[in-house]
Amino acid sequence: MSSNGPRRGASLYEFRDLDLLHKLLDEGDNQGWVETAHLARALGLTDEGVQSVAVRLSWMVRYRILERNPDQSGVWRVAPAGLRIVRARVKAATERDLDQMPAEQMVEVMAHVAGRYFQADPVTATMLRREFMYGTKARL
Numbered sequence: 791m792s793s794n795g796p797r798r799g800a801s802l803y804e805f806r807d808l809d810l811l812h813k814l815l816d817e818g819d820n821q822g823w824v825e826t827a828h829l830a831r832a833l834g835l836t837d838e839g840v841q842s843v844a845v846r847l848s849w850m851v852r853y854r855i856l857e858r859n860p861d862q863s864g865v866w867r868v869a870p871a872g873l874r875i876v877r878a879r880v881k882a883a884t885e886r887d888l889d890q891m892p893a894e895q896m897v898e899v900m901a902h903v904a905g906r907y908f909q910a911d912p913v914t915a916t917m918l919r920r921e922f923m924y925g926t927k928a929r930l
Contacts, residue, residue: 799835799839799842800830800833800835800839800842800843800845800846801842801846802846802920802923802924803923803924803927805833805846806921806924807850807855807917807920807921807924808875808876808917808921810846810847810850811855811868811872811875811876812876813829813832813833814829814856814866814867814868815868815876816832817829817832818867818868821867822867822868823859823862823865823866823867824865824866824867825864825865826840826843826844826847826864826865826866827840827864829843829847829866830842830843844864847866850866850872851866851869853912853913853916854869854871854872854912854913855868855869855871855872855875855913855916855917856868856869856872857869871911871913871914872913875913875914875917903918906918907919
């Protein structure tokens with residue numbers, strides 16, 4: 791929930807792609823499929839938010855992060871490339887090192903990440919770019 795009341799949409803600036811992937815996995819049936827309306831409710835969205843969720847998930851299909859059920863409208867699951875991203879974990883020691891690093895040194899880390907962006911497969915590159923967009927949204 792935002793400080794301005796319940797969320798009404800599902801834009802990149804309201805939910806990280808990675809958080810949506812985790813929620814899809816949590817809410818999916820035994821084959822991973824989730825209906826749009828079910829996911830919207832699980833995200834705490836109002837009925838008006840269902841369309842926003844559908845649009846967001848459609849884009850994630852286009853990016854090959856999700857799959858649309860060919861037999862059922864409005865039903866989605868995490869695609870194999872999305873699963874690889876969800877399952878990738880940063881080791882605790884690496885996370886601790888990054889947290890303790892002076893902000894000025896993070897510029898060099900970001901330069902390294904940017905260089906890796908161009909070497910990544912298209913799905914991973916998309917997720918990197920979108921994570922940066924989410925993380926650098928306007929500060930309130």
